[in-house]
Amino acid sequence: MRHAGFTWHDGALLAQGLGVSLGLFAGTFLIGLILGSGAAVVRHFRVPALGTLLHTGLELLRNSPVLVQLFLVFFGVPALIHQPLTPVFAAGLTLSANTAAFVYFIAVAGLDAVGRDQVEAARAFGLSRIQLVRHILGPQALTFAVAPLVGLAVNQLQVTSLVSVIGVVDLTKAGDILNLRTLRPFAVWAMVGVLYFAAAKTLTLLGNRWERRLRAHAAPLGL
Amino acid sequence: MIAVEGVVKRFGAHTVLGGVSLTVAPGEVVTILGSSGSGKSTLIRCINGLETLDGGRVTVDGLDVADPRQLAQARRLSATVFQLFNLYPHMTVLRNITLAPELVLRRPKNEVEAQARALLASVGLAGKADSYPGQLSGGQRQRVGICRALAMNPRYLLLDEVTSALDPEMTAEVLAILARLATQGTTMLFVTHEVEFARRISTRIVFLDQGRLIVDLPTDQFFAADGGLAHPRIRQFLSKMAPSSTVAGAPVSEILA
Numbered sequence: 377m378r379h380a381g382f383t384w385h386d387g388a389l390l391a392q393g394l395g396v397s398l399g400l401f402a403g404t405f406l407i408g409l410i411l412g413s414g415a416a417v418v419r420h421f422r423v424p425a426l427g428t429l430l431h432t433g434l435e436l437l438r439n440s441p442v443l444v445q446l447f448l449v450f451f452g453v454p455a456l457i458h459q460p461l462t463p464v465f466a467a468g469l470t471l472s473a474n475t476a477a478f479v480y481f482i483a484v485a486g487l488d489a490v491g492r493d494q495v496e497a498a499r500a501f502g503l504s505r506i507q508l509v510r511h512i513l514g515p516q517a518l519t520f521a522v523a524p525l526v527g528l529a530v531n532q533l534q535v536t537s538l539v540s541v542i543g544v545v546d547l548t549k550a551g552d553i554l555n556l557r558t559l560r561p562f563a564v565w566a567m568v569g570v571l572y573f574a575a576a577k578t579l580t581l582l583g584n585r586w587e588r589r590l591r592a593h594a595a596p597l598g599l
Numbered sequence: 600m601i602a603v604e605g606v607v608k609r610f611g612a613h614t615v616l617g618g619v620s621l622t623v624a625p626g627e628v629v630t631i632l633g634s635s636g637s638g639k640s641t642l643i644r645c646i647n648g649l650e651t652l653d654g655g656r657v658t659v660d661g662l663d664v665a666d667p668r669q670l671a672q673a674r675r676l677s678a679t680v681f682q683l684f685n686l687y688p689h690m691t692v693l694r695n696i697t698l699a700p701e702l703v704l705r706r707p708k709n710e711v712e713a714q715a716r717a718l719l720a721s722v723g724l725a726g727k728a729d730s731y732p733g734q735l736s737g738g739q740r741q742r743v744g745i746c747r748a749l750a751m752n753p754r755y756l757l758l759d760e761v762t763s764a765l766d767p768e769m770t771a772e773v774l775a776i777l778a779r780l781a782t783q784g785t786t787m788l789f790v791t792h793e794v795e796f797a798r799r800i801s802t803r804i805v806f807l808d809q810g811r812l813i814v815d816l817p818t819d820q821f822f823a824a825d826g827g828l829a830h831p832r833i834r835q836f837l838s839k840m841a842p843s844s845t846v847a848g849a850p851v852s853e854i855l856a
Contacts, residue, residue, distance in 0.1 A: 491688075493681065493683055493685040494685055494686070494687050494688070496649050496681075496685060497679070497681060497685035497686070497687070498687070498698075498699075499648070499649065500647040500648070500649055500674065500678075500679045501674065501678065501679075501698075501699035501703060501747075501751065502671060502674035502675055502699060502703040503698075503699065503702060503703060504671075507702050507703075511687075511698060511702070512687055515689055516688075516689050519689070
């Protein structure tokens with residue numbers, strides 16, 4: 377049985393897979409960032425029922441495997457609503473919610489780290505809650521949260537590889553296809569690994585630069 | 600007018616304010632004296648809405664601070680200077696001062712900035728507009744805290760032990776500014792341990808003891824032997840806090856003797 381060698385098409389396949397992985401990561405991380413920090417603000421202001429509900433839900437998401445969540449959404453939900461979900465939609469939904477859970481706990485810690493005294497000053501001066509978040513809590517919480525967020529981003533980028541099992545043609549799935557065709561697993565998976573590494577390393581470097589910039593402004597905070 | 604009527608505040612089983620009544624009319628400088636834990640700071644916090652009341656009523660120019668909407672209005676009328684300055688550490692000195700006037704009073708940015716710079720110059724901090732609070736000394740920070748309050752053009756200035764965290768030299772810096780404000784007719788409610796200073800600038804002095812207001816007198820009567828000093832609790836307090844304070848030219852310690 378003969379197998380084909382590598383062709384230029386394989387490069388295109390990997391590049392396409394990488395694009396899907398990066399796109400999925402960027403989209404779900406952004407949504408997770410918004411939802412997670414939103415939930416943290418709700419908790420911070422002790423909104424009665426909603427705060428507890430969100431906390432419980434996100435606690436469940438943080439403490440269960442992403443693969444299980446993915447199966448639950450892709451196989452479980454369609455069985456419940458009698459409506460199939462596309463792999464990309466299920467992947468996007470799961471990763472967004474999972475990211476939100478981790479962002480939530482980072483953001484809660486960041487908000488709690490901002491001194492109560494300043495919050496009281498801002499309230500006594502008549503700032504609304506939205507103004508308080510935007511001008512006092514947000515910027516400082518972000519300074520506290522940036523390092524863990526960069527770490528989370530690098531991790532979530534790699535977690536996207538799980539979506540290959542439900543049929544999303546991401547970088548891992550592209551590698552899988554290539555491997556089946558060429559039967560040269562070492563070369564293929566080394567290449568896929570290097571591409572993930574390059575993406576993660578770039579993300580880390582960008583994140584560190586962002587962190588340095590934030591910290592330069594926050595130097596007087598004594599961080 | 601700030602009107603405090605029978606205010607009760609409890610923290611758990613502990614009653615911090617047990618029915619305190621007090622008024623501050625425009626133009627007055629009212630000092631609250633009392634030992635630590637007597638409820639002085641809590642009283643200020645009940646006026647600016649940082650504590651919820653367990654009883655009684657606080658109004659600022661008729662606005663009830665227990666009502667969220669009226670509280671928002673009331674907070675535009677008074678401004679607080681805090682014991683630990685409570686500046687925003689991530690903002691420049693200038694931004695610390697201009698934030699609330701811009702966001703809350705919706706005044707134009709250039710007008711507020713001009714006022715902020717003038718205020719900073721008036722307290723000897725003209726060169727510090729672009730510094731961060733962390734780069735200033737305690738006395739400088741508190742002067743910024745005063746500018747931040749004054750930039751609100753408040754009808755009432757609430758001062759919560761504003762010199763307690765400062766060394767004597769820095770205390771003098773801050774008190775000099777407050778004395779000037781007092782002579783300019785700024786209405787102030789002043790919680791302090793600086794008895795001598797309070798005596799110089801106050802129109803009235805009230806004395807809080809264990810959450811109860813036991814004396815509310817014009818300043819000269821407060822320090823008169825048949826006025827505030829007739830109270831054993833106040834004599835005791837003054838002999839500890841201001842052993843050198845004078846009554847009619849004679850040190851309080853001599854009168855107390």
